[in-house]
Amino acid sequence: MFVHKMWDDYELSKMVDGGVPFPMLSDAGGRVGKIYGVYDEDAGVETRGRFIIDPDGVVQGYEVLTPSVGRNVNETFRQVQAFQLVRESKGTQATPSGWKPGKAVLTPGPELVGNVWKEWKTKMAFD
């Protein structure tokens, strides 16, 4: 916790104006990490776990990486935007592979079965 302050004061505030706005938590002994399945008992560290939790407290997605590889923040944003769109549509819409804001969504239903190929092309999987 004290180290979070040092990190924010001396390094992070050089990357983000005003420092990190969100809470930086401390998990001594990995008690929280253990229940989330991201604590590496042997190394005594948390791995790079990332959980998207919706307003009902439900886990919508997660990703866990070993410590040496950093995350893709754009992909995390994309997923949050997709989950928000689905939630706002009350589950009537779905975001196919490669979806990002502005791209077509799908409306699952009997008419869509066997017809996804008409609405979604392979190239849409890519940026």
Next chain:
Amino acid sequence: MAEELKPGCARPTGGPVGEMPTESTTVTETEKKEIAKMIQVGKKAPDFTAPGYQKGKFVNIKLSEYLGKWVLLCFYPGDFTFV
């Protein structure tokens, strides 16, 4: 929302809130698997409290206080590493 902490010399700790797996000092492989299996998409995120630092203050954070908002919960190996 978050309760402010008085900084002291003792290291504050948080932990799970509500029902939790029985703690044991020796964690077997099977238990590790059970713990890892607890997180499932479409299921509730386990509630917890944890001490933290936010904008110049030491605070105590409880996940369930964020109900009604989208939450991005990120774990990382240590300060002064990357995201």
